[in-house]
Amino acid sequence: MEELDPTQYYNNRLASLASLPTSPYSQMFRVSMTFDHYREKFKGLSNGERLAETTVSLAGRVMSKRASGSKLVFYSLESAEGTIQAVSDARSLVGGNFAAVHANIKRGDVVGVSGNPGMSNRGELSIFVKEIILLAPCLYMLPKGGKNRDEQATWRPGKPRNPNAYVLKEQETRYRLRFLDIIVNPEVKFVLETAHSAVNYIRSFLDQRGFREVETAILNSKAGGAAARPFNTHHDASEMDMSLRIAPELQLKQLLVAGYNGVYEVDKQFRNEGMDLTHNPEFTTCEFYSAYSDYHDLMTMTEELLSGLVKKITGGYTVSYHSNGYDSPPVEIDFTPPFRRIEMVNGLEDTMGIELPKDLASEEANEFLKKTCEARGVYCAPPLTTSRLLDKLVGHYLEETCVNPAFIIDHPLIMSPLAKQHRSKPGLTERFELFVNKHELVNAYTELNNPVEQRDRFVQQLKDRQGGDDEAMVLDEDFVKAMEYGLPPCAGWGMGIDRLVMLLTDSLNIKEVLLCPAMKPPEAVPPPNEKGTPQA
Amino acid sequence: MRGLGIEPYAYSWNRTHKATQLQEKYADLPAGGVADSDEDRVSVAGRIFARRAFGKLAFLGIRDDSASIQLYCDKAKLESFTQLKSTVDIGDIVGATGTLKRTEKGELSVYVDNLVILTKSILPLPEKWHGLTDIEKRYRQRYLDMIMNPEVAGVFRARAKVVSVIRRFVEDLGFLEIETPILQGAAGGADARPFITHHNSLERDLFLRIATELHLKRMLVGGFERVYELGRIFRNEGISTRHNPEFTSIEIYQAYADYNDMMALAEELVTKCAEAIFGNAKLLYQGTDISLERPWKRASMQSLVQEATGIDFSAFGSDLSAAKSAALSALSPRKDESLQTVIANCATVGNVLNEVFEAVVEKTLIQPTFVTNHPVEVSPLAKAHRSFPGLVERFELYICGRELANAFSELTDPIEQVHRGESAVKQHKNDSYEVTLDEDFLTALEYGMPPTAGMGIGIDRLVMLLTDSPSIRDVIAFPVLKSQQ
Secondary structure, three states, X not given: OOOOOHXXXXXXXXXXXXXXXXXXXXXXXXXXXXXXXXXHHHOOOOOOOEOOOOOEEEEEEEEEEEEXXXXXXXXXXXXXXXXXXXXXXXOXXXXXXXXXXXXXXXXXXXXXXXXXXXXXXXXXXXXXXXXEEEEEOOXXXXXXXXXXXXXXXXXXXXXXXXXXHOOOOOHHHHHHOHHHHHHHOOOHHHHHHHHHHHHHHHHHHHHHOOOEEOOOOOEEOOOOOOOOOOOEEEEOOOOEEEEEOOOOHHHHHHHHHHOOOEEEEEEEEEOOOOOEOOEOOEEEEEEEEEEOOOHHHHHHHHHHHHHHHHHHHHOOOEEEEOOOOOOOOOEEEEOOOOOEEEEHHHHHHHHHOOOOOOOOOOHHHHHHHHHHHHHHOOOOOOOOOHHHHHHHHHHHHOHHHXXXXXXXXXXXXXXXXXXXXXXXXXXXXOEEEEEEOOEEEEEEEEEOOOHHHHHHHHHHHHHHHHOOOOOOOOOOHHHHHHHHOOOOOEEEEEEEHHHHHHHHOOOOOHHHOOOOOOOOOOOOOOOEOOOOOEOO | OHHHOOOOEOOOOOOOOOHHHHHHXXXXXXXXXXXXXXXHOEEEEEEEEEEEEOOOEEEEEEEOOOOEEEEEEEOOOOOOHHHHHHXXXXXXXXXXXXXXXXXXXXXXXXXEEEEEEEEOOOOOOOOOOOOOOOHHHHHHOHHHHHHHOHHHHHHHHHHHHHHHHHHHHHHHOOOEEOOOOOEEOOOOOOOOOXXXXXXXXXXXXXXXXXXXXXXXXXXXXXXOOEEEEXXXXXXXXXXXXXXXXXXXXXXXXXXXXXXXXXXXHHHHHHHHHHHHHHOOOEEEEOOEEEEOOOOOEEEEHHHHHHHHHOOOHHHOOXXXXXXXXXXXXXXXXXXXXXXXXHHHOOOOHHHHHHHHHHXXXXXXXXXXXXXXXXXXXXXXXXXXXXXXXOEEOEEEEEEOOXXXXXXXXXXXXXXXXXXXXXXXXXXXXXXXXXXXXXXXXXHHHHHOOOOEEEEEEEHHHHHHHHOOOOOHHHOOOOOOOOOOO
């Protein structure tokens, strides 16, 4: 008889554990093969057949337990490779009292099973138990599952899914007790594995093209290479204030000065900002820098990399994505190359039917943009720099059209302090951003390698900073000095890995793809709720 | 240069070959020979490190990230010769196209018909870089260090290789890479002082992780049976030849395995890395020959301490004062007051054993040695030894007197974990930083973690060993500098 009160259940399990002669936690168990291997090896058995001479050891978590009379118990054992049935009958069990042994094994427990491979009468590949050992009890009741778990586990990247329909759906619980999310919701395992596949593909792609993976510092005396507020900390031994990096760009470029021709880093960046559906204070990017390349080369590389990655991971070029929420049908996002290219200034002018001032750095341009934003109802929070106003207009008029991957290119110089001025269009730079599903996924440019100009641009950023924009870029003298020794012509590229994984896994919230997203601190842990899971 | 109509900062360069490729392809070209057919037109790029100019001839040595090659500039063939002779300097980055020839002296050269300055360097390269006494300067301008000393670039090439070999090794064994958070509400999984930061919009303090253990073990509870993370760890401690406040580790967790399995894994992994760099299992570190021939020595902490001091720690039981006085008298010849104080303040016999081990034995372990079966008091996350009460199933791998890896059969019992955690907190009461019990980790154990073994390896220390580098800061591209200026 199953106890239904969660606290009573917990206490009862603790008590029964204490009464066991040996603690299950002191056990060690060796598996003889993985579940996949087991299926492969014994799939040819016929219904009712049992290999009495062969003993195999398997282990996993009990996801269901069903007794049939007093001498037969069925368990479904789950591992990272799906489910296998364990059938225990009184005759086959070696040593120990049948009833007593099975009384101690409950749904949720991690067990080791030794037995004979066989096919049940109904044709289900099983293991017929000779010995079953409790390895780690589950002290809580797991939420009751819905349909057959193996059916639920057919989701793969690129296909649509709906986390709101999961057996365990409270986000707080799912993200804070991520292990429970993985145990109870069969698709989550595959969602988390997608990040691994994506990063592996990117590493392989870059390694094959001669790029070298490097590690730059996360703790710096200043945080440069992008526009954002940093996390600050303090190194006690040397009494130094330090910042966590917001981007690895400046150090990666120093490695190009050092003589590397191609470098990349896939690792964490930190921005001390608010959290929303596409922003977590700690996130993963890939940045690479290629000497003697320009942004045209990188646009081609981006198309190759992304289309190849999507094909490898999903089997095709399109992914299903619930852009309009899980209650509306998903859209199909198509990664077939080549991707559309939109020149920013021309694009804005065409879409809005206006003509932008030629000198975007001028006061007149700033006034014009302020008026335009007001007239069109596009809100920009202060400070109302030209750069921020343009950014808002682009977001409103151009980014909204980019569902399939599209490049927005040739950004104005005032928006791009580290990018090289365009070789033929004054006031613009050789820069592109790739937008997918209306969100920025990639940012890249031919790098500015003139130190005199770089210093001037930093000074301009400083003016913006003093004007109230505390996201404006910080001057980094070490970096400028490195440029004075000669940075080869090069182009650099950065991609948000978490956002890529969101697209591949139909995740509307970045928290879905992060193992442990930033959360508000939990209140003191209250007792488990009715469903048997500890409350968030 | 702009006055002459030359753009000193080019946009790109269409390079066809790296120096190594040309050196290999034309290895058979004899001295005095030429390769000047259409198929032999190549395009190279790199930084000038040598320049010799005569009336109508100039020789430029350039280096790219693979090797170096000479540019043979002949006024007869190169139109812009005169102009370039006056504008091109050592330190500049140039691109050159031409065919191939090998000089009488045997130097493979590109016979240049077009030479372009891709980046004009404003600052001249320093003349003296070797023997630079200001180490901080080498680290602050690491790019100069790498330009002037190709061996330094070689160290980082080796590092990239090691990381790649390790990843491939664990992935081939079916381990899944996981990314756990760096910013956490509490810093657990090791015994170290954390960095603290503040998140503005959540209005809370956060800690930088000191280990990846507790989050990776949660994944075992979730059902992944083989996981790893190769990533950055942060400890708010001093800077030394063995310590940088941020460093890289790999942590590996395998279900249904124990610490013996991890010993075998460690041997294989380190040997594979050595073979990738040297081609064999022997290396030289700071003048000492190290043999990685397996199996490596395995010895318990107690037996090593007994060998070195004569003290049998297994005989003390819980007699703390006897253990302390034995230790103090064995260590008195050192006349080390701070060590004496530490011993006197030890809370348990296990702690005394550990201190004596660190003081007397650690530095003597030169050849690879697994030190095993630590006392439980210094191993809060390790499983109790199946045969020896008071000890745990743990090892630390020492090579050249330094800890390279730490591993154990994992403690899976949540009730025992709480007891161990409480003692750890008690022991740290006098420290200025908090040691906290991670409640969510305990909850995970309550859901049930399979029997598991885990191991952490210090990647930087491994790279130090394999590149004969005396300091950890030699293998970190941008180490923490001791001062801001």
